[in-house]
Every structure is written in structure tokens, then in C-alpha cells.
Amino acid sequence: MRRVGIFISGGGSNMVALLDEMAKSGSPAAPALVLSNDANAGGLAKAAARGVATAAIDHRPFGKDRPAFEAEIQKALEAHGVDLVCLAGFMRILTPGFVDAWTGRMLNIHPSLLPLFTGLHTHQRAIDAGCAVHGCTVHEVIPELDAGPILGQAVVPVKAGDDADSLAARVLVQEHRLYPMALTRFAAGNRDRFALGLAGA
Numbered sequence: 001m002r003r004v005g006i007f008i009s010g011g012g013s014n015m016v017a018l019l020d021e022m023a024k025s026g027s028p029a030a031p032a033l034v035l036s037n038d039a040n041a042g043g044l045a046k047a048a049a050r051g052v053a054t055a056a057i058d059h060r061p062f063g064k065d066r067p068a069f070e071a072e073i074q075k076a077l078e079a080h081g082v083d084l085v086c087l088a089g090f091m092r093i094l095t096p097g098f099v100d101a102w103t104g105r106m107l108n109i110h111p112s113l114l115p116l117f118t119g120l121h122t123h124q125r126a127i128d129a130g131c132a133v134h135g136c137t138v139h140e141v142i143p144e145l146d147a148g149p150i151l152g153q154a155v156v157p158v159k160a161g162d163d164a165d166s167l168a169a170r171v172l173v174q175e176h177r178l179y180p181m182a183l184t185r186f187a188a189g190n191r192d193r194f195a196l197g198l199a200g201a
Helices: 014-020 042-049 067-081 094-099 121-127 166-187
Strands: 004-006 029-036 054-056 084-087 105-111 134-138 150-157 194-196
Touching: 004 014, 004 042, 004 054, 004 166, 014 029, 014 042, 014 166, 029 042, 029 067, 029 166, 042 054, 084 166, 094 105, 105 166, 121 134, 121 166, 134 166, 150 166
Parallel strands: 004 029, 004 084, 029 054, 084 105, 150 194
Antiparallel strands: 105 134, 134 150
């Protein structure tokens, strides 16, 4: 059984989807901790209401000393026996040193069909590029941004008249399908790449 730590910075909609998945009978993963850099993150209350341990570690007192901030994160992970991390809207960049220590044990979901549109503002960039399809990707985290091995992808159409918000809303529905499936497969030892077909047409 893999003990999962989920990192969030906001409302935690993907976190909730992951918790729902892990609550299923026979799941190879169990939630050990939901951690945020913001004590006011709405997702912390949602996790606590489900009986999941939570921790808030404010990055601001550490200034630019990211390793010191991450050392506190590591202490929390160790205290709760976490051995697999899922980034779910965590809005802090992690240092290569921290990521290296979790290589092969840290997942992320990104709102594009990687390797397209790494970084931010992916939905608007997909529209501006004239893409016919867009989507999301679950990947292993490595020090290079959004460049780790791809585990799964879900595809949605880009519709006439879409703006970034409408496209993001359809992608988010698929994120909530894709990430739980990817976590279950990964926790069970399956790293084969998979895809969900065109959805939301």
C-alpha cells in the first residue's frame, strides 16, 4: 500500500478526486497527508472533513530560502510516512534537490498535452495556436519543468468560440478522471503510458 501525500495551494478539486479514488475498495494507495503552503487553502478543510491528516507550511517566512522551506515539507512527509507525492495545484516551484530525492515517487498533472505548452496559460496558448484538440497530462516529476515521463493523457476538443475559461472547464473534468486513474495504476506498479479518448465533443 502506497502512502500518498498530496500538495495543494487552493481549493483542491484534483485532491478530492484523488481522495475519492483512494477510498475505493482494493485501492493500492491510501492518503497519508494533504499539505499546503497556504493555511487558508480551501482544500485543507475538505481533506480534514474526510479524516485525512493535513499540514500547512507557509513559504513566506523562508523568503528565497527554498531549501529551508522544503526541509520543513520533508519533515512533515516523513512524520506521516509518505512514500508517494501527488502535486495537485501546488503553486511553488520545487528545487532540483527536493525533486531528485523523490524521483520515481512524485506525480503531477499538467493542463496540456505535453510536450505541448509547458508552463502557464496553457488553455489560451492552445487557442492562440489554433489547436483542434487540447487536454491534460499526468507525468512523473523531474527537475526539468513538465518534462518527466508521461503516464497518461486525456484529450478534449477545442470548440469554435472557446475562450480560456470554457476550455479550462472541460479540461478540468478530464483531469478529475485522468489523475485518479494514473495514481491507481502507478501505485500498483504500472508505469505504462495510457490515454483517455476524445471527451466532451
